[in-house]
Amino acid sequence: xxxxxxxxxxxxxxxxxxxxxxxxxxxxxxxxxxxxxxxxxxxxxxxxxxxxxxxxxxxxxxxxxxxxxxxxxxxxxxxxxxxxxxxxxxxxxxxxxxxxxxxxxxxxxxxxxxxxxxxxxxxxxxxxxxxxxxxxxxxxxxxxxxxxxxxxxxxxxxxxxxxxxxxxxxxxxxxxxxxxxxxxxxxxxxxxxxxxxxxxxxxxxxxxxxxxxxxxxxxxxxxxxxxxxxxxxxxxxxxxxxxxxxxxxxxxxxxxxxxxx
Amino acid sequence: xxxxxxxxxxxxxxxxxxxxxxxxxxxxxxxxxxxxxxxxxxxxxxxxxxxxxxxxxxxxxxxxxxxxxxxxxxxxxxxxxxxxxxxxxxxxxxxxxxxxxxxxxxxxxxxxxxxxxxxxxxxxxxxxxxxxxxxxxxxxxxxxxxxxxxxxxxxxxxxxxxxxxxxxxxxxxxxxxxxxxxxxxxxxxxxxxxxxxxxxxxxxxxxxxxxx
Numbered sequence: 001x002x003x004x005x006x007x008x009x010x011x012x013x014x015x016x017x018x019x020x021x022x023x024x025x026x027x028x029x030x031x032x033x034x035x036x037x038x039x040x041x042x043x044x045x046x047x048x049x050x051x052x053x054x055x056x057x058x059x060x061x062x063x064x065x066x067x068x069x070x071x072x073x074x075x076x077x078x079x080x081x082x083x084x085x086x087x088x089x090x091x092x093x094x095x096x097x098x099x100x101x102x103x104x105x106x107x108x109x110x111x112x113x114x115x116x117x118x119x120x121x122x123x124x125x126x127x128x129x130x131x132x133x134x135x136x137x138x139x140x141x142x143x144x145x146x147x148x149x150x151x152x153x154x155x156x157x158x159x160x161x162x163x164x165x166x167x168x169x170x171x172x173x174x175x176x177x178x179x180x181x182x183x184x185x186x187x188x189x190x191x192x193x194x195x196x197x198x199x200x201x202x203x204x205x206x207x208x209x210x211x212x213x214x215x216x217x218x219x220x221x222x223x224x225x226x227x228x229x230x231x232x233x234x235x236x237x238x239x240x241x242x243x244x245x246x247x248x249x250x251x252x253x254x255x256x257x258x259x260x261x
Numbered sequence: 262x263x264x265x266x267x268x269x270x271x272x273x274x275x276x277x278x279x280x281x282x283x284x285x286x287x288x289x290x291x292x293x294x295x296x297x298x299x300x301x302x303x304x305x306x307x308x309x310x311x312x313x314x315x316x317x318x319x320x321x322x323x324x325x326x327x328x329x330x331x332x333x334x335x336x337x338x339x340x341x342x343x344x345x346x347x348x349x350x351x352x353x354x355x356x357x358x359x360x361x362x363x364x365x366x367x368x369x370x371x372x373x374x375x376x377x378x379x380x381x382x383x384x385x386x387x388x389x390x391x392x393x394x395x396x397x398x399x400x401x402x403x404x405x406x407x408x409x410x411x412x413x414x415x416x417x418x419x420x421x422x423x424x425x426x427x428x429x430x431x432x433x434x435x436x437x438x439x440x441x442x443x444x445x446x447x448x449x450x451x452x453x454x455x456x457x458x459x460x461x462x463x464x465x466x467x468x469x470x471x472x473x
Contacts, residue, residue: 095377110467123388
């Protein structure tokens with residue numbers, strides 16, 4: 001037992017995601033300046049801030065959907081340095097460790113819900129179709145969508161589509177889930193379904209990074225709150241503390257805008 | 262009766278020229294699309310130039326050049342070969358543009374989701390972007406195919422004995438003038454209407470399944 005603890009310990013203290021000195025600019029338009037961030041195993045990090053602050057860009061840099069100009073990204077021990085050329089192999093490893101959920105779901109419209117969730121398992125993990133379908137059905141059940149398996153995504157509501165997208169990402173067994181404004185394209189009532197699933201996911205100990213405008217989620221579910229503005233992190237820490245007593249004037253202004261409307 | 266017989270003799274060649282040219286066009290269009298999408302400026306420029314060259318010269322001129330102008334050693338292209346090849350490469354240029362447009366109609370999010378899931382490039386093309394491109398291309402592709410069916414009559418100018426060739430030959434021999442061409446026109450309509458129907462049917466069916 002003691003030995004087990006010792007073996008487990010370094011893993012639990014090691015952050016799952018580490019971002020160091022990330023910077024990105026489009027010409028003279030600086031989107032990110034020197035962003036550093038680390039996400040502990042099993043924690044939920046919420047990123048908030050005005051639009052154009054660079055929240056989504058940080059998230060999209062984490063799995064290299066955007067190429068940062070400089071900086072380093074480590075996910076689950078897979079390191080990528082923006083300065084050096086990344087081999088397709090290490091890129092694949094990094095992306096396999098990170099599951100991504102998009103604002104606009106990005107499900108594959110020409111496949112049934114079940115195929116959407118199963119195909120990545122077959123292609124990326126090399127599962128057989130039976131294995132993949134079994135796992136997919138299990139996940140769809142967990143999302144409350146087992147009866148949608150044979151439908152096409154277009155026949156599902158936005159909230160259902162987003163939950164399918166979450167199932168699709170989870171099916172690959174990621175170490176961290178990245179959510180890019182998962183409820184921003186949804187009606188408030190439908191968004192709740194998605195937030196419920198995310199809460200359940202957080203309670204199972206999934207490491208999550210969530211870019212969001214849902215302040216209640218940030219306050220109640222997140223362990224760490226990151227406030228971004230103008231391409232940089234201006235404040236981070238315990239959500240309750242920041243929301244109650246923001247240190248930075250920019251944070252105060254933003255919170256006034258979102259909370260007191 | 263003689264009239265119908267003449268047209269019936271021409272019919273298989275019309276269909277053959279159309280199908281072969283369409284096949285050549287489809288296959289040759291693929292590397293051209295790759296070139297048009299290339300980030301290498303030289304490759305892009307060459308592909309662009311090729312498309313503009315193929316499209317810019319009238320098909321009948323291409324056929325004349327291939328039929329009368331080209332001899333490989335002592336071998337000259339037969340009328341059928343020149344017709345199929347000429348119409349085929351011109352088709353490739355148009356189809357390349359159709360495919361290029363269909364590919365860019367696939368939403369960016371599909372590429373991003375594929376990358377985020379860790380699909381290989383080959384998987385993205387065969388399973389994600391390819392099928393969606395094919396669906397987007399169907400209406401324009403069949404429109405082009407119907408156009409090609411009629412343009413196959415250009416091959417009559419170099420002596421491919423397809424419908425129009427046979428019709429004019431019959432018209433000259435029998436002296437019955439314009440009537441045979443009306444019948445030929447009817448045959449073309451009979452050929453192209455089902456194609457259009459099929460295309461619309463496929464399009465509607467797919468739209469129903471995947472409509473957003």
